[in-house]
Amino acid sequence: MTEANANDILVRFRDVQKSYDGESLIVKQLNLDIRKGEFLTLLGPSGSGKTTSLMMLAGFETPTAGEILLGGRSLNRVPPHKRDIGMVFQNYALFPHMTVAQNLAFPLKVRRLDKTDIAERVKRALAMVQLEKFAQRYPGQLSGGQQQRVALARALVFEPQLVLMDEPLGALDKQLREHMQIEIKHLHERLGVTVVYVTHDQSEALTMSDRVAVFHHGEIQQIDTPEGLYEHPRNTFVANFIGENNRLSGKLLSRDGERCTVGLDSGECIEAMAVHDAAPGQPVSLSIRPERVSLGAGSEGSHNRFSGRIREFIYLGDHVRIRLEACGNSQFIVKQPIAQLDASLSVGDVIPLTWHVEHVRALDPTVVAE
Structure with a gap:
């Protein structure tokens, strides 16, 4: 890594491990660089180590081994309140007996800013999340979405270099959650602050992030x-x-x-991109996205041409999911935009399927007992 690149790194996890019982590692040998100004999401199922990693960065958990650096400085012995990190939780963690303005002023008072500066920053933070008219309300008088905005403003009001968010939208309904995803994304773009975000919701991670680190069994499987x-x-x-x-x-x-x-086990031969380093004769698992499969006799030049029997149509408004029996798989799914669907197709029809070589990947064999 060059010196210029090194200057772009805000947070660095070096060989970080976490164990609660001294035997099993919740986080194994984590090495991760987080760039200044990026929106990085830690994504994974429950127990994958993503939240533990975030809590170690926040200072609420201590690494069993390894080191975490912020701006080149080791955080291992720095208490949470001295880390210059903003934090947003799923349950908002607002003070119910304080008004919105008082909630926002609290982290500034702790840092001993003068009254004029506090008033100015609170006003700016309220405008940032479009809650200027709610300054004198109490959290209990606000909707879930408004409370989440206050929590967000409170994490940003003291202008930290890093903001951590732990499943912050988990308690909101689907429509409001999707709206808040875009709001947080736009806020990040405007402020340029570094955000580390934890979620188990894959669409949320894809919508909001510059990069996503996928966790499983305490390790990053891929960061991209x-x-x-x-x-x-x-x-x-x-x-x-x-x-x-x-x-x-x-x-x-x-x-x-x-x-x-x-x-394939069912007899067909498929041409694919070789991702897994298997030798001839060894098992592999093929991955094909449902929207990359063409129905009908198109793609004449394609090496991968098969047929499938239609078992079910699942209507989803803008597109249809068609479940077929194909290539030995009774749950083979094809996604078709509604405008491209052949209205003459019906359950039981046998139809041609094609896909390009670059859209099918030969990966490690599927482990059934996960």
């Missing part, structure tokens, strides 16, 4: 842009966890550079 994770998953776990995915099991028959041929 949302598009990189979705289009180029490095292993079966990432392919299955991010978005919808058709999985087919088979054995590697041959490999030629980046491409390979896989023989």
